[in-house]
Amino acid sequence: MKKAIAINGSPRKQNGHTAMLLDPLIQGMNAAGCDVDLFYAKDLKVQSCNCPNMYCWYNEPGKCCLNDDMDLLYPRLLEAEILILATPVYIPLPGEMQNIINRLCPLLKPLLESRNGRTRARFHENVKITKILLVSTGGWWEEGNFGTVTRIVKDFTETASVEFSGALIRPHAFMMKKEDEFTEDGKLVIDATKRAGEELVRDGKISQSAFKTIKRPLIPEEELRAVLNSMVK
């Protein structure tokens, strides 16, 4: 059975909008025969990387010098073929999520290459990850809000020389629900997200139509701004 690991960086964990998107994606992946290990960054005690000389590269390649809950994640990361990084946009990321991304460094071999004018590396041979997918939700209207978080995850993916499976983004995610119930549009997004999970496992990639349905506007831009501004006390 295929294996994947998903890390949800939302401090609101299973009650957040990010889970609203990640959970159906995982359901779709499960339906297509992929086992997904889900972790919430907020539940893990992960210190920020503080080693001065990149110990995991230049002292003991592959070994982090810190001991904390990354010790739970590293073995799971070694088993997975697909890594899903799920996060809300927090100009740009919640701190817990950034800590985990930084602590992925021991998975990379310390031998550097140059590709298209950029310094790149590769995962160690015992890392099976071949694809990395970003799942992200934001509160505001436009896709541009996801530029920084997308760049962070895409850049890590390119540094590791694996495939970027894309950015599954949902702007103004809170508009998928009204009085705690999914709207008809919200249900369409959920269905498309399940489909995206199935496609990722079955076809190795998510279709452009699924990406498009998931991120489509649910309200005109000016109306959304008015809704948000009306919340100011």
Ligand SMILES: Cc1cc2nc3c(=O)[nH]c(=O)nc-3n(C[C@H](O)[C@H](O)[C@H](O)COP(=O)(O)O)c2cc1C
């Ligand atoms: C500190 C903070 C910063 C945020 N910054 C942005 C932002 O730059 N752009 C955006 O679209 N939404 C922003 N938001 C809204 C969240 O990204 C949005 O509500 C998201 O869906 C929350 O997901 P969650 O419920 O899983 O935490 C921010 C929220 C917080 C708390």
